[in-house]
Amino acid sequence: RTAGSFAAVDLGASSGRVMVGRVGPGTLELTEVHRFPNRPVRLAEGLRWDILALYAGVLDGLRAAGQIDSVGIDSWAVDYGLLDADGALLGNPVHYRDSRTEGIAEKVWATVPADELYAATGLQYAPFNTLYQLVAARDTAQLAAAERLLLIPDLISYWMTGEAGTELTNASTTQLIDPRTRDWSYDTAARLGIDLGLFAPLRNPGDPAGQLLLHVLEETGLTGPVPVTAVGSHDTASAVAAVPATTDRFAYICTGTWSLAGLELDAPVLTEASRAANFTNELGLDGTVRYLRNIMGLWLLQECLRSWGNPDLTALLRDAAAVEPLQAVVDAGDAVFLAPGRMPERIADACRATGQPVPATPAETTRCILDSLALAHRRAIAEAQQLADRPVDVVHIVGGGAHNELLCQLTADACGLPVVAGPAEAAALGNVLVQARAHGLVGDRTAMRELLARTQPLRRYEPMGDAAAWRAAEARIAAP
Numbered sequence: 001r002t003a004g005s006f007a008a009v010d011l012g013a014s015s016g017r018v019m020v021g022r023v024g025p026g027t028l029e030l031t032e033v034h035r036f037p038n039r040p041v042r043l044a045e046g047l048r049w050d051i052l053a054l055y056a057g058v059l060d061g062l063r064a065a066g067q068i069d070s071v072g073i074d075s076w077a078v079d080y081g082l083l084d085a086d087g088a089l090l091g092n093p094v095h096y097r098d099s100r101t102e103g104i105a106e107k108v109w110a111t112v113p114a115d116e117l118y119a120a121t122g123l124q125y126a127p128f129n130t131l132y133q134l135v136a137a138r139d140t141a142q143l144a145a146a147e148r149l150l151l152i153p154d155l156i157s158y159w160m161t162g163e164a165g166t167e168l169t170n171a172s173t174t175q176l177i178d179p180r181t182r183d184w185s186y187d188t189a190a191r192l193g194i195d196l197g198l199f200a201p202l203r204n205p206g207d208p209a210g211q212l213l214l215h216v217l218e219e220t221g222l223t224g225p226v227p228v229t230a231v232g233s234h235d236t237a238s239a240v241a242a243v244p245a246t247t248d249r250f251a252y253i254c255t256g257t258w259s260l261a262g263l264e265l266d267a268p269v270l271t272e273a274s275r276a277a278n279f280t281n282e283l284g285l286d287g288t289v290r291y292l293r294n295i296m297g298l299w300l301l302q303e304c305l306r307s308w309g310n311p312d313l314t315a316l317l318r319d320a321a322a323v324e325p326l327q328a329v330v331d332a333g334d335a336v337f338l339a340p341g342r343m344p345e346r347i348a349d350a351c352r353a354t355g356q357p358v359p360a361t362p363a364e365t366t367r368c369i370l371d372s373l374a375l376a377h378r379r380a381i382a383e384a385q386q387l388a389d390r391p392v393d394v395v396h397i398v399g400g401g402a403h404n405e406l407l408c409q410l411t412a413d414a415c416g417l418p419v420v421a422g423p424a425e426a427a428a429l430g431n432v433l434v435q436a437r438a439h440g441l442v443g444d445r446t447a448m449r450e451l452l453a454r455t456q457p458l459r460r461y462e463p464m465g466d467a468a469a470w471r472a473a474e475a476r477i478a479a480p
């Protein structure tokens, strides 16, 4: 066997897609066969994922994919579905932007202080980490009835194969994994009364994860057996695997709904300085650590677009490019922007509170968002290098934001480093390559990256402009 076709199911917070990757000797081609919106639904009880609509989109995609050698599934992190003793789903999975985790961290820290939690799990503080979600759910009827907890990609995989597992890269976002042992943090779970028995056994990217069930083959028109292969099921793990780096001295920014900015390391950084800077140590392929910071990302723009009635993005970005730079910036790491709704107003409020001009038009607000993201990228990449003692020469931008030329150029300018942009569908490519590797068609991570660098269209941005202007902008939003 020298070639194969692999379906990558990639569920992002803003859209789901099924892509087919064809991998042959020295070749890698990715085709989008189906894309569908991911629209969360607000109910009286809170914000929920429409998981059956997503699963229906996945089946439509597999039908459009044609005969394939394997399927891999990745999605956004931290969220999960609960199954009852019969294996039936108990309600719609709760969205990580739901308000149920407000005030939960303080409760958790009263039992396990924040510094002990960081030492044990290496995870950033984010209110939506699965650990806080499970503590928030503690006295609910749903959790009481649950026999099994499956993270979103593992849930989709379970529906397709009938086999339950917990893929490690995504498990590392629960805050229940020890990044040194790459196993559960049994002590953390015990102290917080979290039942690790809810989780299915851990599996690694590349492990076999079952075969499509008969009714799934019928639904999709595929001829069995079709195996499912575990991939880096955290979308960011798959995206980092597909950074087309040609040197070890690189930083990456995965830009989609979030910007995830940082480094690939061999070991976690668990220092107090790292905790104070809120860097996370999530797990990647082959024993690597994704040392990064979460930045609000293009969510800020997505939410503004929604409130403006979804105007044309290309025209808006063209207008934003003509707006005077760095007039007003906000802290794009600030959790005040986490919840949905009223985004232009919340951005205006933040500018006002820091004594800056308030953006008045959609173009000005968009420029404020992109300047602010570039500034947050600059800070994250500078601090990651310092905290991990790992200097870099280049920044790779992957994910949907690689399409945004203004954002890529501003990021190069702010970081004072060249930016290599692309591939935009890095998560799907990382997903495909891990399957191809499990089927013996590509070599190690370096070989995967060489293949990407050779086959994928990339664009390079050289840093330009005035470094002092970025420093001054940073000072305007620095905490007093």
Ligand code: ADP
Binding pocket: 011, 012, 013, 014, 015, 255, 256, 257, 258, 298, 299, 301, 302, 313, 399, 400, 401, 403, 404, 405, 424
């Ligand atoms: P997620 O996986 O979180 O759903 P994506 O990686 O698909 O996110 O990125 C989506 C974002 O990418 C959009 O919100 C948009 O800002 C940006 N994007 C996608 N296509 C383009 C484009 N052609 N021009 C500019 N920005 C784009």
Ligand code: LRH
Binding pocket: 012, 013, 075, 076, 077, 078, 096, 234, 235, 236, 256, 257, 258, 260, 294
């Ligand atoms: C990006 C992402 C990110 C997580 C967030 C919940 O899609 O997986 O890495 O922090 O969603």
